[in-house]
Amino acid sequence: MAQEFYPFKDIEAKWRKRWEETGLFKMDQNSLKKKYYCLMMFPYPSAALHVGHGRNYIIGDSVVRYKIMRGYNVLSPMGFDAFGLPAENAAIKNGIHPEISTLNNIKTMRRQFDSWGAGYDWDREVVSCLPEYYKWTQWIFLQLYKKGLAYKKKAPVNWCPSCQTVLANEQVIDGKCERCSSQVILRDLEQWFFKITDYSQRLLNDLESLEDWPERVKLMQKNWIGRSQGVEIDFKVRDSDIILRCFTTRVDTIYGVTYMVISNEHPAIRELVKGASNKKEIEKFIEETKKENAADRIGADIEKRGVFTGRFVVNPVNNKAVPLWVGNYVVTEYGTGAVMAVPAHDQRDFEFAKKYGLGIEVVIDNPKEPMDASKMKEAYAEEGVMVNSGKFNGLPSLEAIRKIADFMEENKIGKRKVHYKLRDWLISRQRYWGAPIPMIYCDKCGIQPVDEKDLPVLLPRNIKFKPHGESPLKDAPEFVKIKCPKCSGNAKREIDTMDTFVDSSWYFLRYLSPRDDKGPFNKDLVNKWLPVDQYIGGVEHAILHLLYSRFIVKVLYDMGHVGFKEPFAKLFTQGMITKNGIKMSKSRGNVVSSDDLIEKYGADTVRLYTLFISPPEKDAEWGDRGVEGAWRFLNRVWRLIEDNAHAGGWWSVEGGEKDSTEKDKKLKQKTHYTIKKVTEDMEETFHFNTAISSIMELVNEIYEYIGLKHGASGPQLKEAVQTVVILLAPFVPHIAEEMWEKLGNKESVFNAEWPECDKSALNQSTIELPIQINGKLRSKIKAPSAAGEDEIKKLVLNDSLVNKWLEGKEPKKIIVVKGKLVNLVI
């Protein structure tokens, strides 16, 4: 009897070659089958991948293979998000050109994808750092420029002194650089922005159409866009022509305004403090708090501080003058940078007023307990009844919001207004390793776009990678010097490059015509294949990448380049693999090498364990021991086929016994239950872990069926074993193919028909009926599965154990649940 391990090395090599030859993953443009575009987020090329990375691709590959088996014309492309900081940082450190290290890493990664058995249509590969790709990233920039959606402005930006570059807000974590953890400072630079804020409302509205996105992700996007409805109110500055506009969502509290605060970066601030007696103090305050802003925007808990400007502003509803302060708690970029302060009904204002002895005036009464301004411990921010509010007294505050807004609009004191937290997208990077921004600066003609026919603007090859606060492209004279496209005079190129999120905001369009040098994508193909049917990636991209991609697609839609408004119909976000409770990463030293494991156990074992470890949307803790279990299981299935092949091959037995015995019925029932379970998991939840465990149960059932004697036969057994092999194929493709061949099939298992669940097989002849008394399990009886309620009740009352528990009493009620459970109430 053969007791060797299954020869995974030979098997895996054999089938990989076969898939390559038969083009299993090549999308067929002329196929009549239904299309299915399955997209994995394309990775940044980093050197050695671990099992945590593997999980992403194994999940995606299982979906792809399942859909192929279900008869779809599947498009499963792969590419590389190949521009970015790490390669450039490495170049600074060790002198290796980013292009070389990146292309090397890509080579390694392709090999690793292959080693996981993850198949892609490699003819469609896109690599964002190649001119054939970034030419069109630049084209996208020019489209936005043409539409007035790309503009330049001086803006305070997060600056990492160590990386010598600008960071997006989201790359700043706890005031520190996401990559190098140095303290981030603010710095004013001329930057290119994309006007994503023009699309705020549409990006918000269309979230509702994304029914197959996780609620969590939609909510995160919604909060990020941050729509709030309110009123903008103009306050006149006394003894001045200046008008300060502020925004509030709580216009019902307008009569409770006791002071106003403006941000330390408010545009009118210089003018306002011109004649102030404490001018020095104010200026000192402004300087100090500017420094705080960087840390502040990042979340550090900074105490509220402020300074009086010597000015007063007039409340337009009651003409009352209130003091004007400069404070560190007003967000410059949001609203108008000026806030009407209502200490009685806003916690922040309350704290500030307490600290500086400013007035507190109650204008909304808490219906539950009367309020007294002098005794308040905290602000009352709930609804209530209007008091001290002139003609609005007595109204419920919710109603007052409407009435006061109406009143203000009628009297032109204020105007309803919607604000968003969403900011424009800063795309400039003072970096080499990115797509150059295709713009030219001419002294005579000003800013000029590069002509589309002159694209791509190629990155120069010879560059010194010494950071000096400006883009390294500055040191490449052959790059910088250019003729103005308008007047042909001497001009200079833009030396900044684009944020890599621009590269990744349209790559899914390029896969349909990756080598096309006439356009960024083929309109017909793209309209046929998009939206993407299934997008799979990490939840860390829930906000930025997905929002940017949605934005770019909407812009392209508006310009008539594509016929759809949303890029991704269905989204699945997987969890990450942890080790010792933290994310697997090289710097933390807790990586589990995927290559080593594959060398020892083969790809299928690694795949099976990875999928079995937990539901894929959840984070999962890696345990090396569990791999053994997956390995044992595969050997167990393998033996099932090997041993019986030695014993004569029961799968060839066509006739044999009819499926009449109890044993046969049980096996058939289990087989069809497993089909149902696996199919549901694949279609609905991607819960591969439960799909696999149900297949394990079926294998256990098969072993029980044949007992220890080999050479068992019969149609039921044949069906069960075939089912196991087919159902396993999406998860462990190599061994499944080999076993499928051993079962005498000439065609690939991926051409096999996915089994249908025969519902009649799910009902056994007799079923075991659990009996509860007052909800507690007290007995079990055997009953025919076709038995009616009355018959079941009769059987239950005849059961001796039941009678023992009834102690002669008559049950008040007998509840039969779906013919599967009985509960007696006594």
Place this chain on the structure above:
RNA sequence: GGGCGAGUGGUGGAAUGGCAUACACGAUGGACUUAAAAUCCAUUGAUCGCAAGGUUGUGAGGGUUCGACUCCCUCCUCGCCCACCA
């Protein structure tokens, strides 16, 4: 501070109103073996009992229900996202 999610054996996890702990890992005992590996068999929430069997048990407390891991309320802990957004 706000929002979202989660809390089940020694471990990963299963069950979304109906037999709690499927499936797997680990552990213990046994068979086979000179031995080991592999494989197979048995046991494995806690607790009482020689046993049949009982009691108890899904973060804590309360509620709804014939019946609650599941629904509702209060609280605790952890995780993630956002965060002085007026």
